[in-house]
Amino acid sequence: MSDSKETRTPVSVAGLEHDYEHMEPAARNPQLVERVIAVSLLVGMVLLACFGWAYWINAQPWKLGATMGGGLFFIGVGLIAWGKYLMPKGPFVEERHPFANSDEDRDAFAAAIVERGGGVVKRRKLLGGLLGGGLGVFGVVAIFPLLRSLGPLPKETLQHTDWKAGTFAVDSTGRRVQVGDLGIGSIVTVYPEGLQDTDRGQAVDQTVLIRISNEDFTTQKGRETWGPKGYVAYSKLCTHLGCPVGLYEQQLQLLVCPCHQSMFNVTNGAIPQFGPAPRPLPQLPLYIDSSGYIRAQGDYKVAVGPGFWERK
Amino acid sequence: MSDTINTKRAKKQQLGPYGHVGRALNELDDRLGVAKGGRSFLDKIFPDHWSFMLGEIALYSFVVLLVTGVFLTLYFIPSQAIVTYHGSYLPLDGQKMTEAFASTVNLSFAVRCGLLMRQMHHWACDIFIGAMVVHMARVFFTGAFRKPRELNWTIGVTLLTLAIANGFLGYSLPDDLVSGTGIRIAYSIVLSIPVVGSYLAFLVFGGNFPGTTVIPRFFILHVLIVPGIIIALVTAHMVLLVRQKHTQFPGPGKTEDNVVGSPMFPVFMAKTTGFLFVVAGLTGLLGAFAQVNPIWQFGPYVASRISYAVQPDWYMGFLDGALRIWPSWTFHSFGYTIPLEVFIPAVVFPGLVFGLAYVWPALERKVTKDTASHNLLDRPSSRPRRTAAGAAVFSLLIMLFIASSTDVLANFFRVPLNEVLWAMRILCIITPLITYPVTLKICRELHAVKGGGQRKTPNVVSRTAQGEYVATPAPEYVDDVPDELEATEVPKFITTPTDEPVESGVRVVDR
Numbered sequence: 001m002s003d004s005k006e007t008r009t010p011v012s013v014a015g016l017e018h019d020y021e022h023m024e025p026a027a028r029n030p031q032l033v034e035r036v037i038a039v040s041l042l043v044g045m046v047l048l049a050c051f052g053w054a055y056w057i058n059a060q061p062w063k064l065g066a067t068m069g070g071g072l073f074f075i076g077v078g079l080i081a082w083g084k085y086l087m088p089k090g091p092f093v094e095e096r097h098p099f100a101n102s103d104e105d106r107d108a109f110a111a112a113i114v115e116r117g118g119g120v121v122k123r124r125k126l127l128g129g130l131l132g133g134g135l136g137v138f139g140v141v142a143i144f145p146l147l148r149s150l151g152p153l154p155k156e157t158l159q160h161t162d163w164k165a166g167t168f169a170v171d172s173t174g175r176r177v178q179v180g181d182l183g184i185g186s187i188v189t190v191y192p193e194g195l196q197d198t199d200r201g202q203a204v205d206q207t208v209l210i211r212i213s214n215e216d217f218t219t220q221k222g223r224e225t226w227g228p229k230g231y232v233a234y235s236k237l238c239t240h241l242g243c244p245v246g247l248y249e250q251q252l253q254l255l256v257c258p259c260h261q262s263m264f265n266v267t268n269g270a271i272p273q274f275g276p277a278p279r280p281l282p283q284l285p286l287y288i289d290s291s292g293y294i295r296a297q298g299d300y301k302v303a304v305g306p307g308f309w310e311r312k
Numbered sequence: 313m314s315d316t317i318n319t320k321r322a323k324k325q326q327l328g329p330y331g332h333v334g335r336a337l338n339e340l341d342d343r344l345g346v347a348k349g350g351r352s353f354l355d356k357i358f359p360d361h362w363s364f365m366l367g368e369i370a371l372y373s374f375v376v377l378l379v380t381g382v383f384l385t386l387y388f389i390p391s392q393a394i395v396t397y398h399g400s401y402l403p404l405d406g407q408k409m410t411e412a413f414a415s416t417v418n419l420s421f422a423v424r425c426g427l428l429m430r431q432m433h434h435w436a437c438d439i440f441i442g443a444m445v446v447h448m449a450r451v452f453f454t455g456a457f458r459k460p461r462e463l464n465w466t467i468g469v470t471l472l473t474l475a476i477a478n479g480f481l482g483y484s485l486p487d488d489l490v491s492g493t494g495i496r497i498a499y500s501i502v503l504s505i506p507v508v509g510s511y512l513a514f515l516v517f518g519g520n521f522p523g524t525t526v527i528p529r530f531f532i533l534h535v536l537i538v539p540g541i542i543i544a545l546v547t548a549h550m551v552l553l554v555r556q557k558h559t560q561f562p563g564p565g566k567t568e569d570n571v572v573g574s575p576m577f578p579v580f581m582a583k584t585t586g587f588l589f590v591v592a593g594l595t596g597l598l599g600a601f602a603q604v605n606p607i608w609q610f611g612p613y614v615a616s617r618i619s620y621a622v623q624p625d626w627y628m629g630f631l632d633g634a635l636r637i638w639p640s641w642t643f644h645s646f647g648y649t650i651p652l653e654v655f656i657p658a659v660v661f662p663g664l665v666f667g668l669a670y671v672w673p674a675l676e677r678k679v680t681k682d683t684a685s686h687n688l689l690d691r692p693s694s695r696p697r698r699t700a701a702g703a704a705v706f707s708l709l710i711m712l713f714i715a716s717s718t719d720v721l722a723n724f725f726r727v728p729l730n731e732v733l734w735a736m737r738i739l740c741i742i743t744p745l746i747t748y749p750v751t752l753k754i755c756r757e758l759h760a761v762k763g764g765g766q767r768k769t770p771n772v773v774s775r776t777a778q779g780e781y782v783a784t785p786a787p788e789y790v791d792d793v794p795d796e797l798e799a800t801e802v803p804k805f806i807t808t809p810t811d812e813p814v815e816s817g818v819r820v821v822d823r
Contacts, residue, residue: 087574
């Protein structure tokens with residue numbers, strides 16, 4: 001390796017005669033920079049070899065990542081430094097030419113479309129109309145298989161749950177809940193019996209059962225019979241975006257949605273106290289049968305979960 | 313010995329001055345005619361300013377996404393069939409979960425390099441979208457979107473939208489407790505669209521939530537359809553960039569009619585390939601040392617369970633924040649409901665933000681009545697109103713991003729959630745209102761100062777014959793002079809045909 005500048009740059013290789021300052025490296029001390037770059041590339045190569053070894057012995061993920069990431073990083077740094085400090089420093093310039101063509105060329109282009117193409121269509125209006133009509137019909141009918149096959153129509157599915165008159169409330173294991181099961185201030189998620197393991201049971205029918213007191217509990221006027229022996233049940237779907245209202249603040253008697261912090265007061269019909277939820281959680285009317293099982297008087301009176309256009 | 317040299321030399325001479333490479337290129341040119349265009353492509357000039365690197369970060373993190381993503385598809389099973397887990401991660405042993413979740417846990421623990429690839433993929437996505445946003449801000453604040461580049465700006469905004477959408481789709485695929493809640497929220501957002509919402513939700517998700525088709529559908533969207541569109545648009549973005557050439561900041565020798573910088577080959581190519589390695593390397597290091605999305609800790613998705621204090625990926629933060637702080641106003645009348653509490657923050661608001669981005673070039677052209685083509689960039693301070701408007705929108709988005717962690721902030725600072733919520737509501741309104749005039753004022757002040765935005769040169773004080781002291785500004789920085797050569801065309805490197813046609817051969821012998 002010679003110290004002379006001529007052999008260090010592509011200038012002499014290309015046969016350009018004399019010194020050409022733009023082609024010189026930007027580095028003041030190319031030899032030193034070259035050594036640093038060589039070290040960087042070498043470290044990268046060694047690390048990548050280590051990655052192969054780490055992979056072979058099935059090392060922990062951080063060792064795989066450290067060797068591979070580090071190896072690529074050092075090779076990259078070396079390459080950038082090579083480009084930045086040892087390659088022609090420039091600056092070079094390139095002319096920019098305006099995009100617009102001459103008026104004549106533009107007119108010729110427009111004329112080809114408007115006169116030649118348009119003329120053909122104008123002369124055969126019937127054919128043009130039929131072709132357009134056929135493509136239009138295809139455009140409309142193509143929507144059916146592309147869109148309609150994707151899923152069923154909503155119909156009434158969003159308006160109702162699977163709670164019916166007499167449905168037993170069961171916990172996630174399928175065990176029927178009895179009147180003695182919950183102490184005051186306790187809470188359990190219940191499902192209609194038989195649906196506790198289904199998607200619909202868990203996503204739509206999920207209901208929180210809370211025992212507020214030992215006496216029959218009225219959360220709102222007109223709901224005098226809904227809370228027997230202090231058991232009240234609300235839909236677990238937040239009326240904001242449908243997250244499960246999974247947090248129960250026992251001291252304040254609040255159900256809290258962890259997604260966007262809507263809070264519902266369970267003692268007054270789950271009216272939202274805070275947050276973006278617009279409606280109270282629907283309450284499920286309950287009764288306790290002669291054997292002491294908690295059962296539903298019927299379905300929710302309103303649609304559960306977040307709002308939608310057809311919601312009554 | 314000398315015979316071999318002679319034969320070699322003879323062969324070399326036969327091949328012509330550029331050897332085997334030259335021959336191969338000639339064969340290619342015979343068939344495709346690429347020599348002229350190829351040469352000018354290699355000579356394409358790239359400006360040296362650092363801010364042109366931001367788009368490269370986005371491009372290269374996308375490359376990392378593609379490579380790691382292909383690896384993940386080999387092991388991920390996009391199915392919502394229920395299986396009982398008996399894998400190497402013992403805390404989940406015996407639990408029921410979807411195949412999607414089970415296969416994600418498996419590829420994290422049982423596949424060599426699997427966890428690393430998953431974490432790299434997630435980090436690369438966060439970097440990808442982040443780099444796109446910063447790149448977009450650079451293009452916006454310097455006016456690079458102006459004529460003739462409006463179309464490329466439009467492609468860029470579309471790319472950002474698609475990237476965010478695909479990020480969400482990919483985030484949903486493992487079907488863990490956190491991502492499942494995200495899908496639930498997305499479902500409710502679709503449901504909130506007036507008139508068609510429930511139909512749209514049923515068609516997109518194949519029925520009422522959760523259904524069994526979400527994961528397979530999201531999978532094909534995430535790995536084929538959306539990336540396919542992204543690749544096509546990235547290609548278009550690059551083709552337009554080459555065709556229209558780069559913008560550049562004003563400076564010595566830089567005009568509307570040229571580009572000054574480094575040539576594509578080899579200088580830029582070395583730097584940019586190195587940069588690809590650096591981006592990939594840093595992503596690998598993040599994947600190694602920064603845990604991200606540990607789904608085995610969240611557990612499989614069950615519709616009636618939920619986790620606490622989880623945030624979506626950062627690029628969804630502004631949406632989540634908007635949903636949190638928007639008031640609970642709803643519309644319910646005539647037997648119909650419009651869930652304004654969801655529809656406005658989650659559909660109308662992002663629609664407005666991205667819509668504004670789409671129409672901005674046309675809007676600015678209309679307001680400024682500037683229909684000329686621009687290749688020289690603006691200093692942000694010389695376009696006070698544009699800069700102020702952009703800063704105001706960004707400040708609003710940042711506030712909304714912060715609002716997406718109201719519960720975490722309340723916990724951390726031990727203040728009531730109610731106060732945090734109201735503080736964020738107020739901040740979201742007043743921050744843009746303050747940012748706009750303050751930015752406007754700063755920009756105008758910068759320009760009111762004489763020589764503002766330029767480096768100041770020292771005064772040279774001299775004494776006249778009469779004894780008077782005179783201060784004259786030095787014409788330029790002495791230090792600057794040796795660095796800045798006058799820009800020149802890329803040399804042709806062609807040995808001009810002269811009387812001595814064997815010149816190259818002679819040189820070989822000389823060495």
